Amino acid sequence: MSETPKANGTTEIRVGQEVATLVNTFSVDPERQDEFVRAWVEHTEKTMRHRPGFISANLHASVDGERVMNYAQWRSQADLQAALADPEVAREIVELGKFATGRDPRFYRVVSVHTA
Template identity: 50%
Template sequence: MTVTANIDSSRPVATLINVFTVAPERQHELIALLTRATEETMKHQPGFVCANFHASQDGERVINYAQWESEAHYRAMLANPEARVHMDEAATIAVDVQPRLFHVASHHGKG
């Protein structure tokens, strides 16, 4: 079953938006690491919903937009040593890492 991000202000998920600043020549390397970490570890953690990676056109940023069923699930993942290994490795590639949890305050669609 494929699960995609569902942006909906009535849906109580914890949304992680993590902004990585990276040297342009390492952007692809960081995305490959995050993709591998998600496939091998993150998506098997309790409460994981989905993860999406966005590459800035200038090569200097990677945005991780991920959803967890709750903040407690997200915090449990942070405490997992297997997940920490991937996060620590990403921090060696990125120049700066800025993770923040959000809730959807407002959502607007065309239809």
């Protein structure tokens, strides 16, 4: 039985959850990691979280300063694709890309969850 994600946007990771999970890893210059994180947080707060189908976004910064990983949940891949097709979002993504030397966006399915 699948459940609907919480309306408050809390990230829940469960096997069989019917959400689109995007994991996007960015390669960044360690001197610019904090700047990239601040810009991505602003982009998420200002723009992405207000798009239809957005559930949550969680940003992770590697301790070596070389990577930033965004774990995002959307109601569907189509919802994220619609958001990315919006000219305002596309413009912001191009600007954010100036911080990163590479990115690796992929959709995932949860296959196992372990908790204490």
